[in-house]
Amino acid sequence: MQLDKLTVKVRPRKSWEAIDLGIALLQQHAAALYKIWFLITLPVYFCVMFLPNEQVVWGIFIFWLLKPLWERPLLHYLSRHLFGEELTVKDCVKSFFGLAKIQWFASLTWRRFSFTRSLDLPIIQLENLSGQQRSQRLQVIHSVGSGSAVWLTMFFMGLEIAFFMGVLTLLYLLVPPQMANEIDIWFWFWFTASANHYWFEVLQNLITYLAISLVAPFYVACGFALYINQRTHLEAWDIELAFKRLAERLKRLSRKQATQLASLFLSISILFMHVPDLMAQAEESTQTVGEFLEENIAEKSPLHSHKKVKETIKKIKQGEDFNQVEKQTYYKLRNKFDDNIPEKESSSNWPVIGHWLGYFISFIVNFALWVVAGVLILFLIIKYRYLITGKSVSVKNKKARPEVLFGMTMAPESLPDSPSEVAAKMLASGDYRQGISLLYRASLIWVIDNTDIIIQEGDTELECLVKMQKISVPKLSQFMQQLTFCWRSLAYAHQIPDPLLMKELCERWPSIFATRDKSKEQSNDPKANVDNLILSEAKK
């Protein structure tokens, strides 16, 4: 056994991890292992499958009983490949009869039903042990723990059942519904020997065979990995490998050191040939360096000796920084069971009842106070939640804000500081379209921001106007009517309205929408602005 040829990482694993290694092992060699399995078992399966009608069930039973024999070539292949030996599928299949002979009788009878079969197989097949030796060896291998081998067997038995039932269910789901009604589901899942359903039984046999075929290579690989792991625990294979590697490294190192020493010696001898020249050059500098070292390290540093270090540490520890005493006063909950506070002795006749009544009342009051406190906090949070969330509670934030109306952006940021002045300039320069559009846009944005009016994205100009006329502020609605008229004739009819009217609109604009800037900062109540408007209207 040459451990350094191992193709698997050995380390002492938990037995569950070892089983996982077995699965990985199978995944690596899946193609070869399944090839071996089918090459050996397919002929056998065909033989047992075509038994006369009544014996179909027995055929698969015999096949199942002989399973330990089919498993041996798989283990053979795995064990060779574990140590890096290339074994071809052909050679492995050829070795079948030789392997099958080993202790075949015991393996097929009483040991057939052992739950640790997968773990025990390597001992007879790979270690070639039998009789007393075998059982002793088994004891040693099982001493690390064989519980997981039992669970391994249980798991794969379960997998076989799951495969059988799963495939049958799949087939059942594929049966057309007209026919499915006639099928008895219990019959579907269970062997029922009757001549009428011969082909169905053959199908069930085939599924069983496939289930066994799926599981067997995994079972062997997992058992083998478990065996390897038990031996790794017992014999410390990983440590042997590590020690060998270490020894190898040290050997190389010592050889390397020898060569390095030789080369060093050589270079020194070459150096000495030029020493006189070098000495002359180096003399000054070496002296200064030496002095520098002496001054700085040896004397100036207080830490140069062990004793001084200890003294310094002691000094620092005794210093002010480590010895400050601070007094803290804090409130502590008074416990009724606190022994430190002596209870007053009551002279009352009903000390106990009074006592409990007191506790009861205090409990009620306590509870009530907590409730009040909770409600208060909740109330405050709800009332001032805009402080926390940063959003105001007002309606204007709740209403959906149209981003674009009639192709104009409705973002307040897009407006200049005083829209009416800019618009007036545009009008003066003859750019009527731009000017009126700006004025109209600014008005709409103000309305969206500062009133309850809800303007939706799909609204037309006239619909907006109607909505604005609904909140009875005559000044606003009249202004908007004129402006909307101007805007519509400009935008859609391409007619230039009366320039005087447009100029007048620009001049009136600030007086109507004056509250805009202030309101943005102040108020949470949109109604207030409209009220202001009405007030200013009334004054006039």
Add this chain to the structure above:
Amino acid sequence: MLDTTREVEVPEGITLSLPVAGAVSRALAFFIDVIIRWSAMAVIIQILAFFGNFGTGLYLLAIFLIEWFYPVLFEIFYHGQTIGKKVMDIMVVNDDGTPIDWSSSIVRNLLRFADFLPFLYLFGLISMLFSRDFKRLGDFAAGTLVVHKLTRLSPLAQNNLSGLAPKMTLTLEEQSAIIGFSERSERMSESRLNELAGHLRPWLNQSKLNQNESASMQLKRMAKWLRGHA
């Protein structure tokens, strides 16, 4: 070298190897969980049977919640472990080794029904047997791994050996081999110990070897030195 670990590189440039857990331990953990879940349901059904139709409605709800959220809640609030996983010492983590989060846990557990198909978790089992990281379909969807929990180093058994500093510089791997040698020495026979220690014999303290201190004893003392007071 074949191994069952998955390498994950963390942002700090360190490579962690996660020991991925395979079908067998996971199936057993699942089986334990099934027993726990079903016994819980049996108890609930018994209790709610007193309430007639209303009780029936309640226990249908309870069954739904237990069946689907037992694993999710445990995985989130119990370090990626259900009770069954705790027994088997395995846990769920994200593919990159970080603790599992709500969305991954919900996805992997709701997709259990895909693994269940066509019957008795056949798809899930086959997926676990043939995928590289032993993942079932739900794990693929959620990007999760089930790994063996790393066990802590057990404290070294108290012995009266005095530590011995190794003369050579040792790599981390070599140090752990020497420590492992010492820790596992009680399991091994004297002859096997000598055989193992024999590989390093030429590099040990020769004068002490001549004074009848065996090579394995020197290695044990070295291990004591390497572990310090831990």
